[in-house]
Amino acid sequence: MTDEQKKQFREEGYLLASGLIPEDVARKGEDAMWAALGMDRDDPETWDRVSAHAISQRHRALPENRRLGTPDILACYTDDILTALSELTGVDREEIHAPKDILTQNTFPTEGEWSHQKPHFDGGTNREKFNVTFPIPISVHSILYLSNTESHGGCTFGWPGSHKKMRGLAESNPEKYPYLWDVNSDMHKVDIGEGVEVVAKRGDILFYQNFFVHAGSKNANDYPRLACRNTWRWDV
Template identity: 25%
Template sequence: MAPQTLTEEQIEDFVRDGFVRIEGAFPRELADQVRASLWKQLDMDPDDPTTWTKEVIRLGFCDEEPFVRSANTPRLYSAYDQLVGPGRWKQPTTMGTFPIRFPTKDKKPEDAEDFGWHIDAGFLAVDIGVETYKEWQGEMAVIPPNYEETFRYNVWSKGRALLMLFLYSDTGEADAPTLIRVGSHLDVPPLLEPAGREGRYLHTDDVGVDRPLASATGNAGDVYLCHPFLVHTPVANVGSKPKFMAQPNLEPVAELELDRADGRYTPLERSVRLGLGR
């Protein structure tokens, strides 16, 4: 039997804190290839900061081999199984989106132009059209009309098993690491349960506001596997180099089972039940 990626302690950290960092989840060489490809899409000079004229640029999804291979390593497969359950997740076939954050002058991290506490667990309640969806996911980050009626969340985390943060560049405290409210995933289920399967939209600015904070720092090749209810926000890059990251969804095969007769819940399911006080 191949060695498992996560220890029992790390699994319990995920249940309690809502995330776990996997060091060296994919080779640094793949990260180098991905960055090189993204630089070509950016049409900027990686060696000339005067060409870095925007705070953040979002690139869409990519199915090129280095991108996809970075999400399909044995270490990640093992971790997906351990957290979501064997056979309960779909193999990633594309990577994205890519929020690329460039150094900013005279800014604090919380001054990011898109700073905002949120969760990435939503599903489309109505059809907004492919083009609108692409605009919303892409560089312009166009917010669809009637956003609160369009996107919803339910306690079974419809459509998303994990939020994943793939670090394609070394990311220190100054390099726009995603800011996380530790344990905030436990505050979300009680807000969603009354809405049933239809779900509801949540304003999460104040959800988990008293929770401790953690920054998703690490090296190129590290991956954070996060609970879909984890409240987090982007921050400004106050360092000296661009920050490259992808934030794909690990899609589920089936929705969570929160009332198993045999009581054999996955860590993902256990964390939701913990938030519900079960």
């Protein structure tokens, strides 16, 4: 990671990184995703198939397959990615391991005007309030892209610098914000600024920090956005 990349991750709360996954590995990962989904990339009629093991979010055109352990997809989490995580967080490389399974986040084309969803940060949308706020761990969330995206093609939408504002809100009154749900619910009390659309290509990976505000968006184009999610966490 360059000093500029480290600064962006530190100050803006996110970093879209390229070149950490060889093209042939990313291509095999994309092929494996299509196979795991049981869909034909060249036949849109197959794109509405939802695996019996998937959680269907039809309002988002985003069926989620949890704990997917397809080897060619997991191979995309390369040593270069793990080294990048170490450089971004300061965590020893030996403590960073590739995932054994992932969560898919494939966004399929839908009709209608493009829009992004409600801003949130990870862990803050669980009404059951089982995600405690403190102590705040070192953690990095990631979205690894297995297809090329274009603007309004289901890209992630993010708010640069929002992680500092939301963390500041939480730390301003720990007794009021024992759970991440409480912090997320008071997002309206801070100015998170203007959001940006993160347009990625196959083989890119988006790293983002705790409390980084982001949102999914509608895929108003004609090709699915294939991606998978993983989180690394180290308690302090």
